[in-house]
Each structure stands twice: as structure tokens, then as C-alpha cells.
Amino acid sequence: MSKNNERIFEEARLKNLELATRRVFFKDCFLGMGSMALGSFLSGCNWLGSKDGTAIFNSDNPLLPHAPHFPAKAKSVIYLHMAGAPSQLELFDYKPDLMKLDGQDCPQSLLEGKKFAFIRGVPKMMGPQANFKQRGQSGAWVSDHLPHFATVADEVSFLKAMQTDQFNHGPAQLLMHTGTPRLGRPSIGAWATYGLGSENSNLPGFVVLTSGGKFPDAGKSVWGSGFLPSVYQGVQCRSEGDPVLFIKDPAGMDRDLRKASIDAINEANRMSYDEFKDPEILSRISQYEMAYRMQISVPDVMNINDEPDYIHEMYGTKPGKACLANNLLLARKLVEKGVRFVQIFDWGWDSHGTDESLAIDYGFVNKCRTMDKPVTALLLDLKQRGLLDETLVVWGGEFGRTPMQENRDGKKMPFKGRDHHTEAFTIWMAGGGIKKGMSYGETDEIGYSAISGKTTAFDVQATILNQLGFDHEKLTYQFQGRPFRLTDVHGRVINEIIA
Amino acid sequence: MSNVFALIGNFHPVLVHLPIGFLFLALLFHWMSGKEKYAGILPAVRIAFLLGMISAVLSCVTGWSLSTGGEYDEDTLDYHKWMGISVSVFSLIGYQLSNKPNTGLKKVISVLTFLLIIITGHLGGTLTHGEGFLTKAFNSKSDSSRSARKNIINVQEAQVFNDIIQPILQDKCGGCHSATKQKGGLRLDGKDWILKGGKDGKVFESGNPLGSEIYKRSTLDPLEEKHMPPKGKPQLTEQEMTLINWWISSNAGFVKKVKEVVQEPKVMPALLAMQSAVVSVKKPAIPEGNIAKAPEAALDSLRKAGVIVLPVAANSNWLNVNFVSIPKISDKVVALLAPISKQIVWLKLGYADLSKDSWKLIGQCNNLTRLSIEHTNLTDESIANLSGLNNLLYLNLVGTRISVKGIALLKPLSKLDELYLGQTMVKTNDFTTLQKQFPKTVIDSGNYHLENIPADTQLLKAPVIKK
Numbered sequence: 023m024s025k026n027n028e029r030i031f032e033e034a035r036l037k038n039l040e041l042a043t044r045r046v047f048f049k050d051c052f053l054g055m056g057s058m059a060l061g062s063f064l065s066g067c068n069w070l071g072s073k074d075g076t077a078i079f080n081s082d083n084p085l086l087p088h089a090p091h092f093p094a095k096a097k098s099v100i101y102l103h104m105a106g107a108p109s110q111l112e113l114f115d116y117k118p119d120l121m122k123l124d125g126q127d128c129p130q131s132l133l134e135g136k137k138f139a140f141i142r143g144v145p146k147m148m149g150p151q152a153n154f155k156q157r158g159q160s161g162a163w164v165s166d167h168l169p170h171f172a173t174v175a176d177e178v179s180f181l182k183a184m185q186t187d188q189f190n191h192g193p194a195q196l197l198m199h200t201g202t203p204r205l206g207r208p209s210i211g212a213w214a215t216y217g218l219g220s221e222n223s224n225l226p227g228f229v230v231l232t233s234g235g236k237f238p239d240a241g242k243s244v245w246g247s248g249f250l251p252s253v254y255q256g257v258q259c260r261s262e263g264d265p266v267l268f269i270k271d272p273a274g275m276d277r278d279l280r281k282a283s284i285d286a287i288n289e290a291n292r293m294s295y296d297e298f299k300d301p302e303i304l305s306r307i308s309q310y311e312m313a314y315r316m317q318i319s320v321p322d323v324m325n326i327n328d329e330p331d332y333i334h335e336m337y338g339t340k341p342g343k344a345c346l347a348n349n350l351l352l353a354r355k356l357v358e359k360g361v362r363f364v365q366i367f368d369w370g371w372d373s374h375g376t377d378e379s380l381a382i383d384y385g386f387v388n389k390c391r392t393m394d395k396p397v398t399a400l401l402l403d404l405k406q407r408g409l410l411d412e413t414l415v416v417w418g419g420e421f422g423r424t425p426m427q428e429n430r431d432g433k434k435m436p437f438k439g440r441d442h443h444t445e446a447f448t449i450w451m452a453g454g455g456i457k458k459g460m461s462y463g464e465t466d467e468i469g470y471s472a473i474s475g476k477t478t479a480f481d482v483q484a485t486i487l488n489q490l491g492f493d494h495e496k497l498t499y500q501f502q503g504r505p506f507r508l509t510d511v512h513g514r515v516i517n518e519i520i521a
Numbered sequence: 522m523s524n525v526f527a528l529i530g531n532f533h534p535v536l537v538h539l540p541i542g543f544l545f546l547a548l549l550f551h552w553m554s555g556k557e558k559y560a561g562i563l564p565a566v567r568i569a570f571l572l573g574m575i576s577a578v579l580s581c582v583t584g585w586s587l588s589t590g591g592e593y594d595e596d597t598l599d600y601h602k603w604m605g606i607s608v609s610v611f612s613l614i615g616y617q618l619s620n621k622p623n624t625g626l627k628k629v630i631s632v633l634t635f636l637l638i639i640i641t642g643h644l645g646g647t648l649t650h651g652e653g654f655l656t657k658a659f660n661s662k663s664d665s666s667r668s669a670r671k672n673i674i675n676v677q678e679a680q681v682f683n684d685i686i687q688p689i690l691q692d693k694c695g696g697c698h699s700a701t702k703q704k705g706g707l708r709l710d711g712k713d714w715i716l717k718g719g720k721d722g723k724v725f726e727s728g729n730p731l732g733s734e735i736y737k738r739s740t741l742d743p744l745e746e747k748h749m750p751p752k753g754k755p756q757l758t759e760q761e762m763t764l765i766n767w768w769i770s771s772n773a774g775f776v777k778k779v780k781e782v783v784q785e786p787k788v789m790p791a792l793l794a795m796q797s798a799v800v801s802v803k804k805p806a807i808p809e810g811n812i813a814k815a816p817e818a819a820l821d822s823l824r825k826a827g828v829i830v831l832p833v834a835a836n837s838n839w840l841n842v843n844f845v846s847i848p849k850i851s852d853k854v855v856a857l858l859a860p861i862s863k864q865i866v867w868l869k870l871g872y873a874d875l876s877k878d879s880w881k882l883i884g885q886c887n888n889l890t891r892l893s894i895e896h897t898n899l900t901d902e903s904i905a906n907l908s909g910l911n912n913l914l915y916l917n918l919v920g921t922r923i924s925v926k927g928i929a930l931l932k933p934l935s936k937l938d939e940l941y942l943g944q945t946m947v948k949t950n951d952f953t954t955l956q957k958q959f960p961k962t963v964i965d966s967g968n969y970h971l972e973n974i975p976a977d978t979q980l981l982k983a984p985v986i987k988k
Contacts, residue, residue, distance in 0.1 A: 406967035
């Protein structure tokens with residue numbers, strides 16, 4: 023073993039000696055002069071944010087836990103994104119008056135000056151395709167599609183007058199998660215990890231789980247780190263096969279050998295640190311060590327098989343499959359172990375009515391059935407562990423769906439469906455210092471548009487950061503010469519739903 | 522004529538700043554002119570005193586006109602008036618003395634003038650902005666604006682007016698319509714005052730919200746002059762408006778309890794929110810005030826052992842301590858908490874197997890507000906150590922061997938909001954007894970189950986249509 027180490031050290035020594043050769047000297051001078059000149063051009067671009075008084079990035083240990091601006095009400099967040107956008111009109115936003123208009127032509131006043139993704143010409147109105155009841159003490163309207171969730175409706179706060187300005191999935195998802203419909207900004211989870219670090223030094227601070235057979239349309243940018251250092255991006259884990267790709271040791275390499283090789287690399291790195299004192303080297307060393315620890319701890323926490331049977335039954339898991347139920351159980355395990363932000367995407371809610379799986383009266387109902395029990399189980403499971411109190415759960419899509427039946431290209435569709443709609447949708451939040459049994463915001467009689475208590479993606483983001491202990495206007499990162507924040511110039515903390 | 526008189530009253534808030542400025546300048550110049558270096562500014566003192574005197578008299582006149590509007594607290598107004606008049610008198614004396622040589626009398630006069638201006642100014646501020654306006658910012662930390670609202674455990678048992686409506690009115694209307702100030706001759710701090718109404722007549726008509734000014738005004742366009750609360754003041758929230766509307770329209774009056782009044786679905790969430798808001802309003806709870814910084818060496822040794830020790834917020838010395846990163850928690854590591862026992866407010870120590878001494882040490886961290894010791898070896902005996910943690914709001918005992926006997930020892934924890942007892946030795950039928958012992962605590966029994974229903978596994982299929 024020590025002989026192998028000798029070889030690494032020898033190689034390091036040779037590399038060092040190269041630094042003193044004439045060729046390397048000239049090459050460095052050449053590049054060095056160029057970069058010095060460039061540096062002076064770019065002096066306004068303080069891209070590591072070191073001048074910014076609020077900068078919290080520590081290159082030695084970027085995931086070192088930090089204290090937020092004020093005491094947090096939530097220690098972690100589970101964000102459940104129903105990708106494709108579920109219909110609020112079949113779940114929470116009960117509009118009996120819309121039923122009376124069922125089958126009639128949509129009035130011109132609702133179409134003039136509006137743009138829809140697929141609706142063309144004059145569509146027909148479509149009444150709620152579900153039965154509604156008021157639930158619990160709070161009297162929240164929840165449809166029969168969610169029989170389990172209806173029993174915990176008193177635990178959540180509904181935001182019924184959400185609005186967005188993006189009617190395509192990709193941009194709308196980006197807006198919900200990164201605060202802009204365009205690419206390049208960090209996601210909420212990345213901001214949270216940048217602000218708080220990782221509580222568990224053996225696990226990533228921000229984990230992403232997907233189900234439904236497809237990635238969200240916006241791609242991985244929706245959990246990206248944008249201009250923040252890349253350590254803050256979401257670590258995508260899988261509930262099928264290896265939880266994290268490429269984390270297993272290759273065949274023939276045992277744990278001790280891996281340890282020995284990492285020790286050797288780190289020792290070489292430490293030697294060069296002693297010589298050059300470059301803090302980036304320390305950062306590299308700590309990353310190696312963390313990766314080594316994660317090799318053990320990640321597969322361990324990602325293994326749901328050791329959970330008792332009654333928990334599996336509660337969530338309705340399907341061991342070995344990539345499904346929402348498994349992911350929700352995983353989410354609870356991760357939060358329990360101190361992961362800050364778990365983002366869950368479940369694809370398949372885009373109920374246009376183009377085929378059976380996307381029909382509002384078939385595929386949509388089936389999606390509800392696969393979501394209802396595990397989501398309810400997640401809330402109850404967190405509650406019985408005393409974790410709901412400090413875990414903020416957010417549920418929602420990227421926009422809403424029209425009160426009109428979709429008529430793609432002006433033709434009648436094979437199945438009932440609704441088009442993308444920006445003017446009204448419902449999301450809910452629970453736990454983490456959010457009021458119980460609250461409903462905020464209202465839409466008009468037919469659920470076409472929000473009329474009071476309007477909220478936006480920025481407001482939701484501001485509220486999430488607020489629950490984590492941050493003033494969304496002060497959590498900034500210096501980039502391209504100015505401080506950036508998640509909510510840019512928007513956002514209002516929705517105090518109405520905060521306990 | 523009376524209109525013109527009322528009009529000049531409106532100039533009082535502008536004019537009052539002139540004598541303050543002129544007279545402070547006069548006094549400053551007067552004191553400076555004592556120094557040889559500044560002796561040259563002596564003539565300016567006389568001019569400044571003259572201007573101060575003229576503007577002070579004008580302020581008095583306009584102030585008198587404003588006071589006849591009668592919207593102010595009489596006592597304060599009286600003091601303010603006499604103090605204002607004495608400022609004018611003193612400025613006259615100052616003017617007269619300003620070309621006389623310096624004497625002890627002059628010194629006394631100048632100091633008195635200075636004090637009088639400050640007192641008059643403060644009283645004026647009190648009249649406009651309400652009692653304690655100056656220190657409001659400091660007070661708000663310890664008693665939030667919600668403090669007027671009573672803790673409502675069960676909203677159905679609460680009184681509609683006293684517990685729900687009156688606190689809203691006090692919060693949002695009290696600034697101008699209460700004992701200290703009565704704009705429009707209206708007071709809203711009690712049944713009799715509300716029934717009496719204001720200058721323009723009745724404001725409350727039971728059963729008719731839109732006929733009751735008290736509600737109608739809040740529904741007007743915010744830009745309209747008659748809209749209440751006025752622009753720039755904290756507005757009624759949607760929820761508060763729903764509640765006020767319900768109070769008037771349902772004829773709830775001033776003595777009924779919530780359960781005695783018809784509740785439409787629309788008010789139910791608003792009512793429930795009154796209740797649950799109270800349970801968790803103290804939530805991110807950290808103790809009031811601050812504490813000495815924890816010794817850095819102790820923090821370092823804990824961090825080295827893998828414990829996460831963080832201030833609960835930037836600029837706070839209260840600590841949040843979490844053992845989640847440590848796979849096997851030993852007594853040796855827990856012992857490191859001793860030097861910071863007073864600073865810890867949140868402690869997470871789940872899945873630990875601890876000795877008697879460790880439990881004793883945790884029992885000494887008496888500023889703790891949140892304690893998670895789920896799945897630890899806590900027993901009915903060792904729990905006695907925790908009975909002194911009387912600041913606890915949240916206690917997580919899930920998965921421990923605790924039974925009803927042990928929980929009884931927690932009786933002294935009077936602030937306890939949430940107690941988690943899932944998977945413990947507490948039996949299902951013990952929970953009713955426990956709830957009686959801890960009436961203010963939300964006790965979670967855990968053990969939740971979701972019934973299996975056919976829809977969980979069945980999928981809907983569209984009927985196949987033959988072509």
C-alpha cells in the first residue's frame with residue numbers, strides 16, 4: 023500500500039518541479055499577463071461576492087451550516103410539484119355555477135385579448151368533473167378524487183388565487199422554482215442550501231426525486247444552482263436501482279482500498295496546500311472526504327426496505343419501483359436525517375384530453391388515486407414523528423387549467439380535458455409554521471380568474487424563505503455586478519397563512 | 522368665519538416646527554457666543570429669539586383653533602396648550618434678555634426654554650400619534666401587536682364581541698377611536714361607545730352590515746376619503762372583514778358566544794384561524810432578551826465531535842444544537858454541552874442511549890424551548906430530570922419507553938404547547954386522562970393509519986367504443 027502512495031507523492035513532486043521549468047514559466051507568464059489584463063477589465067464583476075457584506079459562501083466548506091436571518095419556523099422543506107399542472111377545478115376550487123354553464127359556448131368577454139396554449143376559436147365551458155364536499159372543521163372544499171387527503175384538510179392552508187404569467191410548462195416551472203421563466207437562475211432549494219448549508223454533514227442539503235416516467239419539462243435547471251457555486255444544486259436521487267449514479271465503488275474496489283486511495287490523494291493535496299496555501303485545495307480535500315462519507319450514508323438513507331410494514335402500507339409503496347409513494351417515504355426519511363430541501367416532481371398531470379391517460383375523467387382521476395394516499399400518509403407520518411411542526415410541505419403545479427373544455431386546433435377532442443390556464447390555480451402548504459385549516463384568496467363564480475387575495479410564485483418563494491428564517495430581500499448573491507435574489511424585485515410574504 | 526378659523530387650525534402641524542427650529546438655533550447661538558471664538562454671532566441670537574417668539578405665538582393661535590375640533594385626549598391637550606403658551610412667554614423673556622449681559626438668570630431661562638420645547642413637542646406628538654408612539658418600536662419586540670388578542674383555546678366557546686371583534690377594533694381602529702383620541706367624536710373601545718356612535722350619528726345597526734358605518738367604511742374604495750382605516754394605516758385583513766360582517770349580520774350582539782351564533786361556511790375558516798393562530802403564535806420561540814455568548818472553546822469541541830451548533834439567528838447568542846450527523850451518540854459528547862447549557866434553546870438528540878448524568882445535564886438546560894429526544898432510552902425515572910425545563914414549548918418523546926406515570930412528572934411544564942407521544946408505552950385510552958392533565962397542550966398520540974379503499978389500487982378505464 024505504502025508503495026502506491028510513494029508513487030502518487032512522486033508524481034506530485036514531479037508536477038511541482040515542472041513549475042520551475044523554463045517552458046512552464048513562459049506559458050504561465052503568457053497566460054498570466056492575459057488574465058491580469060482581463061481581470062482589470064472585469065474588475066466590476068465581483069463574481070465570488072466577496073465584497074458583498076452578506077456573502078456567506080465559504081470555499082473551505084461550502085455546505086457548512088449557517089444561521090438564518092431570524093429564528094426559523096421550518097427547518098426543512100418538502101416541495102411536491104405535480105408537473106403538468108393538476109386541475110384546481112376538479113380538486114379544490116369548487117364552482118357550482120360553472121356546472122350551470124356546462125356545454126355552452128364560452129362568452130367572448132373571456133376570450134378577447136387572451137392567449138391559450140391550445141384552445142382556438144370558441145371553446146365550450148365545462149363544469150366540475152368531480153363531486154365536492156366541505157371537509158373537517160375548517161370547511162375546506164375537497165373533491166371526492168382525494169378521499170384520504172380530505173381527512174387531513176384541516177392541516178393545510180390553501181392558496182386559491184395563485185396566478186402566473188407563463189402558459190407553457192417549461193417557463194412556468196422555472197418561474198415557480200427559480201423566480202424567472204428563463205434559464206440561468208438558482209432554484210429555491212439551491213438558495214436555501216446556500217443560505218443554510220447542510221445540517222447533516224454526511225448528506226447533501228438539497229435532494230431531488232422524480233416520478234411519473236418523465237422529467238419536468240423545464241429539465242434539470244429547475245433544481246439547478248444557476249450562478250451560485252455548483253455545490254448548491256439539487257442532488258438527483260433515484261428510487262429505482264442505485265440511488266445516486268456513479269456513487270458505488272467499481273467492482274473489485276473494496277471500501278478499505280477506496281479509503282486508502284482518498285487518504286493518499288488528500289495527503290498529496292495537503293502537501294501542495296502547505297506549499298501554496300491555496301484555500302481551493304482545502305475545499306477539494308473536504309469534498310473528497312464528504313463524497314467518501316456519502317458513499318455510505320446516501321445508500322443507507324435511500325433504502326426504504328428497512329421501514330416497518332405499517333409505514334409501507336400507509337404510503338402504499340411499491341418497493342423497487344420509481345413511484346411517487348416511494349419518493350414521499352424517502353422524502354420523510356431524508357428530512358428526518360437533516361436534509362434541508364427535498365424537491366419532488368411527479369409527471370403526468372397535463373390533462374388536455376388528447377388521450378385516455380390525459381383525460382380529466384380517466385387519467386387525471388388515476389393520477390389523483392396514486393397521489394392521494396401517499397401525500398396524506400406523508401403529512402400524517404411527519405405529524406406523528408413531531409416533524410410536521412418544523413417541516414414545510416408545499417403542494418402545487420406550475421399553473422391552473424381552464425374552466426373551458428380544450429378544443430385543440432378548434433376541433434372536438436376524443437376525451438374531456440382542460441387547457442393551460444394562468445389566471446387561477448390552487449396550491450397548498452402545511453406544517454412549518456403555516457396556519458391550519460386556512461384558505462386564502464378567491465376566484466370568480468366560474469373559477470376563471472383570481473379576484474381577491476391574489477398570490478404569485480414570488481409570494482410563495484418569499485414565504486418559503488421566510489419560514490426558513492430568511493428575509494427574501496436580504497438573501498442575495500453578488501453576480502454580474504449586482505446582488506441577485508430569488509424573488510428579484512417581487513414577492514410578498516403571505517402573512518395571512520402564517521401562524 | 523368659523524370656517525376660516527377651522528382652516529387656520531390645519532396649519533398648526535406645519536407651523537409648530539418653526540419655533541422649535543428658531544428657538545433651538547437661538548439657544549445654540551446663545552451658548553456658543555459664550556466662547557470667545559464665536560462671540561461674533563451674538564447679534565443673531567436676538568433675531569432668532571424674535572422669529573422664534575413670533576412663530577411660537579402663531580403656533581399657539583393655530584393650535585387653539587385645531588383643539589376646538591375636539592378629537593383629542595383632554596388631559597394631554599391641556600398640558601400641551603399650557604406648555605406651548607409658556608414656550609411663547611419664555612421666548613419673549615429670552616428676546617428681552619438677549620441684549621443684556623450674561624447672568625445666572627439667563628442661564629436658567631435658556632435651560633428652561635430648552636426643556637419646555639422638548640416637552641411641548643413630545644406632548645404634541647402624543648396627541649397626533651397616540652400614547653407611547655416614541656417607544657413603540659422597542660415594545661413591539663416583546664409584546665407583538667397581537668398581544669391584545671386573548672388566547673383562544675376553543676373558538677366555539679369564545680365570546681363573539683369580547684374575544685374576537687373587540688381585539689380587532691382595538692388593533693386597527695383604537696389609534697384614533699379610543700380613550701386617547703376620538704376622531705369624528707367616535708370611540709370603538711366598548712359596547713356603549715359603539716352603540717352611541719360618532720358626530721355623524723350611529724355606526725352600528727345589528728343585522729345590517731352595509732347599513733353600519735363601522736363595516737361599510739372598510740368596504741369602500743381605499744382611495745376614497747371616507748375609507749377606514751385611513752390610507753397609510755394598517756388595513757383590516759380580509760379575514761377580519763369577514764368576521765366583522767358576520768358579527769353584525771348574524772345579530773351576534775355583545776354577549777353571545779360563538780357557538781350560539783349561526784356560522785356560514787365562509788366564516789368557518791376565519792374563526793378556526795383565530796384559534797389555531799394562537800396555538801402556534803409563539804412558535805419559533807426563543808426566550809425573551811439575550812444571553813451571554815457561549816464560550817468559543819466549548820463550541821469548537823462540540824463541532825469537532827460532529828455536533829451542529831448554530832445560533833438560532835444571526836446576531837443571537839441562543840443556540841440550536843443538533844446531533845443528527847452523529848451515528849452513535851456517546852455520553853462523552855453530550856457532556857460537552859455543560860458549558861453552554863444556558864444558551865441552548867433547541868436541542869435535537871434523537872436515537873441516543875444516554876446515562877443518568879447525561880439526562881441530568883439535559884435537565885439543567887432550562888432555557889430549552891424545543892427538545893427532540895425521540896427513540897432515546899428515556900425512562901419513567903429519568904424523565905424526572907426534565908421537570909425543571911419550564912420553558913419547553915415542544916417536546917418529542919416518540920418511540921421512548923415512557924408511560925403515563927412518567928408523563929405525569931412533566932406537570933410543571935406549564936408552557937408546553939406540543940407533546941409527541943407516538944409509539945410510547947402510553948396506552949390508547951390513557952390519552953383522555955393526559956389531555957385533562959395538560960389542558961393547554963396539543964398531545965399527539967401518533968399511530969395514524971389510513972384505511973385501504975378500493976380506489977387506492979383500482980384504475981379507471983374508459984369503455985372501449987367499437988368503431
